Every structure is written in C-alpha cells, then in structure tokens.
Amino acid sequence: MKWRVYLMLSSLVEILLGNDAGQPIREVVSNLPTDPIDLLLLLGQKSSKNTFLDSCQCAVLLILYTSSLYDDRLADEKSMLASLEQYILVNSNDLLCGVVDPLKMTQLINLYGLSRAAAMMNHQIPYSPEAERILFHLLNETEWDLPSSRIHLESLKWLFQQEKISKPLSNQILKFCRSNSSNRNQIIVHGENNQTMNLQVISEMASSPDNYVARLSVCLLIQLLEEESQEHDIISLVKLLTMITNIFPSASDQLCLHGIGHAIRTLYHNSSCGSSPQVSMAMTYLMFNILQSVHPEALCHDEAWLAVTVKLMSSLIPTQSVKCWSGEGLRVVAIFCLILHQSTNKVLVEASKTIFYSTSLASTINSMIHAACSKGPSLLDCDEETSTGENLMFALLLFYFSLRSIHTVVPGTVDWKKILNPSNRMQPLSTVSIHCHDLCRLLHFGSPPVKLVASYCLLELITRLSEQRNTSHEELKSSMAYLTSIMVILKGLVFYSDVRVSTNCSLCLSVILGWEKVDMTGARVIAKNTWWRLIVEEMAVSLAAPSLASKSFINHHKPAVHVAVALLKLQKSPEWMRTVFDDPCISGIIKNLESKLLALNRILQECRKRLYTEDCQNDCSDEKLEKRTITADDLGEVCEYLIHVMSSTKSLDLDCGDLQTSKRLLEEIELFFKTSSTEDDR
Secondary structure, eight states: OHHHHHHHHHHHHHHHHOTTTTHHHHHTGGGSOSSHHHHHHHHTSOOTTOHHHHHHHHHHHHHHHHHHHTTOOSSOHHHHHHHHHHHHHHTHHHHHHSOOOHHHHHHHHHHHHHHHHHHHHSTTSOOOHHHHHHHHHHHHHSOOOSTTSBOOHHHHHHHTTOGGGHHHHHHHHHHHHHHHHTTOOOOBOOSTTOOOOSHHHHHHHHTOTTSSHHHHHHHHHHHHHHTTOOHHHHHHHHHHHHHHHHHOTTHHHHHHHTTHHHHHHHHHHHOGGGGOHHHHHHHHHHHHHHHHHOOGGGOOOHHHHHHHHHHHHHHHGGGGGGTOOOHHHHHHHHHHHHHHHHHTTTOSHHHHHHHHTOHHHHHHHHHHHHHHHTTGGGGGGOOTTSHHHHHHHHHHHHHHHHHHHHHHHSTTOSOTHHHHOGGGTTSOOSSSOOOHHHHHHHHHHSOHHHHHHHHHHHHHHHHHHHHHHHHHTOOOOSOHHHHHHHHHHHHTTTTOSSHHHHHHHHHHHHHHHHHGGGOHHHHHHHHHOHHHHHHHHHHHHHHHOGGGSOHHHHHTHHHHHHHHHHHHTSSSOOTHHHHHTOHHHHHHHHHHHHTTHHHHHHHHHHHHHHHHHSOHHHHHSGGGOOOOOOOTTOHHHHHHHHHHHHHHOOOIIIIIOOHHHHHHHHHHHHHHHHHHHHHHHO
16 A cells, blocks of 8 residues: 555656656655654654665655645644754765755755745744754855746745855846746746746745845846856846836835945946947836836935936937937936936935936927927927927926926026026026927927927926015016917917816916916906906806806816916906806806705815825825836837826925915815804704
8 A cells, every 4th residue: 555655656746747756756665654754754864875765865855845845744844844954964964075966955945945934934943053054055055956946935935035045046046037038947836826936926026125036136236247247147137127127116126225226337337238238228128117116215325326327318418419319318318207206205316416407418408399399380290109209208208307306306496487588598508498488389389299298397387487486576577478478378278188288278377377466467468358258158157057068168177267266366357257257157156056065065074184184295295106117118108107107296386285275275164164054054
C-alpha cells in the first residue's frame, strides 16, 4: 500500500512539475517511511558521505516542496521549520562547500521562506539565526535562478523582505527583466489559485512598503547606470518600472521615496547612456508615469528633480529654433506640465521655477501662439491631429499649469496687468505667458479642443488679474473698448455646445463685470447691449416657466446664471433689468420653486453641512484628484490626461471664495430656513 501511494505521488509530481520530476521518489520508494512525521525526522539527519540517505532526503524535499506549492501541509509550520533548520545545520558543510543542485536550492528557498513567513504571523514559533545565516550565505555565494523556478507567493514575499540578501535579490530582479523583455518564462507562483507570478505580482510588491522590491529596483538602476552596463539591461529595467507604475500607480510613491529621482539624475549627468535615444525615451515614459500618479508627500528630494528638469530643458532648447516640438519634445513638455502641477502642493518648487522662468521656453510659446493667431479662421482646421494643432495644445496646457504654479510658488511676484495690456506684446517676457487678446483669438477661431484649453487659461488668468486688482486696489489701465472686445468674444461662447467652455467664458464675464462696479462707462455700454438682455431674459423664463425657455438655453442655463448674477450685482443695473424681473416674473419664479421646495431644502442643508464641517481650502485642493494612469507613448492620451487634470483642478478664488463670502452664504441659508419655518407655523 505504501509503495502504491508513493508511486501515485511520483506520478502526480511529474504531472505538476514536468517529465521525470518524480524519479527521486521512485528511486527510494521502498525506504521512505509511512508516517509523514517520520519524513521530517529523516530530513533532519546528517547525510554527509551517505548517498543513500541523501537520496531519501531529496525525495522528502521534493514531496514537501510540491505539496507546499498547492497549500497542502504534511505537518504543522513549527515542525516543518524545525526540520528544515535541522537539515541546514547538520548538512551545512556539504551545502557551503559543495555544489548545490539547482532543484534542491529552489526547494530549500521555497520551503524555508514559506515556513518563516508562517513564523512571522505566529510570533510563538521560534527560528534559528544560525540556520538563517547559513542559508543566506548560500544565497549570496551560489548562483540561483528565481525567474525559472516555481515558488509560493508567501515565500517570495518573505524573501524580498530580507535586507541581508539584497545583492542576490537584485540579481533576480535583473534576471526577471531580461526574461520579461525576451518573453521567456516568468517567475511562476503556485498558491491558492495556482496563479502565475508575472508582472502583476512584482508590481503589487513594488507598491507596498513592507518589502524591498522598489528599493532594490532603484538601487539596481543606479548601479547599472554608474557601471555603464549594457544598454539593453538598463532599458529592460526602466521598462519594467514603467509597467509596474502602470499596473499599480501607488508604486510611484515607493520608487520616489527610495530615490528614483536620483537614479534619473544619474542617467542624465553621470552616465554615457543619457545620450542614447532609446534609453532617454524609455526614461521619459517612466518619468511621466511617476509624476502623474505620485502623491506630493513622496516628492521630498527636490534637488534631484531640479537637475533633471534643467537637463530636460537643455534637450528641448535645440528643437525650439524650428518653433515646433517633436514627439519626444512634446513628452518633455507634458512632464513639465506635471512638475508644475505637483508644485501647487509645495513640492518640486525649484524645478517649477526653472520651467516658468525659462525665457527660451517663453519665446517659443510666444512664437507658436503668434503663428496660430495669424492663421485666423483657418486655425479651425489645425486640430490635435495636425502638428500645428498638437503643438498649440501642449503650449496652452503648459501655460495653464504655469499660471497655477506661479500663483502658488511665487505669489505676488508677477504683474498680471502686463498680460492684459496689448501694448506690452513686443516686450520680452520674464515668464511663460500668453496675452489675453491672443487667448480670445484662439477661443474665437480655434478648434473645439483649443477652445476648451484656451477657456481654462483665460479663466485662470482673469482670476489672477482680479486677485491682484483687489489686493493692490489699483484699477486696470486697459480701456473700456479693449475690455469690451474681450467680452464680445466671451458672450458669443455662453451658449457654446461644450458646457465646460461656456461655463469658463461665463465665469470670465462675471469677473470682468465685477471690475466695472465703479465704472459708469461700462455700465452704459452694458445697458445698450441687447445680448446681455437676452441672457437675463432667457434665465428668467427658465426659472419662471422652464417649458417656455429655448432649448439651447435649457442646456446651458448654469453657465448663463453666472452672467445674470454678475449683472444683478452691478452698482448701477441696466434699466431693462426691472422690466425683465417684474412682478409676474418674480411670482412665477417663486411658484416654480415652491414645487421643488423639498429638493431645495435638501440642497441647502447639504450646503450648510459642508460649510460647517469642511475646510473649503482643503476641499478645493486637488489631492482627491482621480489617478488615471495612462501610457506616455500615445500623445493623444497624454493630452487628454492633462486636460483631465486641468478640468479637475478647481480655482481657489472662484470655487471657494473668501471667508466673508462663506459667512454671508451661511447667513442667507439660515435666513431661508428661519423664514420657511415661520411660514409653516402660520
């Protein structure tokens, strides 16, 4: 019966591990004990100069190894660990002085790692430091191949938690990179679900702080760069890290905390590989992935990223003579956008200054914008599919993120009024800048994507202008005719099909109208303009009798509300406002709202709760921005992602307002509930 069981077991091993894998069991089947406990006792004996006992122990290791891969246990973890340690201790001379069979090496690594992982979970299970020292010495001095081995997931995780074997583990990562890049077998892990340890498992470990995968990968990259290793190995490792950050974006935090910025700086400043187009492109993809997914807290080493930014800027300058960026140049611009975006969280500050204070970059963007604006109506044909349209989109995105960064990093240092003044166009620019009238031209003539990005740029710029005006208490020097020309463009887009564009334009109008509170000339111009009246009339109809409002306004009533409210706030409202908001209109609005009073109550209650319980400044930060990881090889995806980041970033001034605005809103809400309660009591 014992023979039959062991022979069946040997056949099962061959099915699971391959042909002839069960041969060690068949060779000693007559001498193997019946009791599994006796198998462990047999393993703990010294087999030096006893080939028969050594063969039996090989069979025992094979049985234990195969069963462990599928989470079957022949004994408890404590007995298993004690038996393995005894085997290592009594046979240490043979293990350290002789040539260890690769299969036996794999079995020992898997079984010992699995047993130690169990011991870590159960602190009552002791282990032998001497047995650990012997095995670690064996791992450090012996060649072994993890990528071609089968190993339990828990055992693998335990291995990568051991700092004492960092060198051999780094070698295993490099072997994995090579095997992964050549599409050979990857590390195979059999656990509860018989899963294969491919990139998914490596990525999961790299994203966790409880092991050394991320740290070893960064150190390995620095080592390869400093030793001028083969370019293929460097590219394979960089591509592996890029794929890891694609699968687990949180791995970017671990890579940054362990010095990936220093590794990138080493490439560009201390390695000849920095001049390789293939290595540079692979590193560009990795940088984009990291910067789009890393949390600000992990970007603590600004010096390394500053050096990287300077090097990237120098690589971008030669292409600027043709006033057009190549595909690689556009990826560098995208990286600059992400650096500027990160700087709004008070990190990468010096790197961001290098970008928005770059005169060569400012000159290039100015030339691109001038060339685009000179096209006039034909600019509509320059969409993101064309080289001109693609460069224009990235230039606008870089300008937007520069505006956000400058406001946070060096607040109050830029005179935004110069950008509003058309006479300053020929003056040299100290920062990356686009004038208001150029943005208006792009809004008017540009393709839909250009309109979208330009609208965000103009809104951010006008917000900064308004903030500076309110702080310095200085009126803008622009003429009413110039402001009117801007408002004409903005008014024409209030009903634009893309609600994001129409909302941005409406917000711009509301801010500009706020500037005219003390300007009677502006009030007279507004009073004579029928377009303003159309907006207010449509809004009034939509509130009083929604069924009578025009379809186009129903779809865009929210953007138009900003304009209507701004008109109502004017110190001298147009006379026609009283005609529009007459008694029948106001009665209709009140009657319409009465039917929705319950919903309105809920909205105001939520608003009040939010104002009381949340810090508006924290809520308006983009820390909760959804992390949407994309690949940097598709410039269309890169552009879409940057637009997503831009549209998800709220303006602190417009969305949150100051403390007085929040206080006044709370007072109005409380007054509404108090009045409603009084009416109900009656």
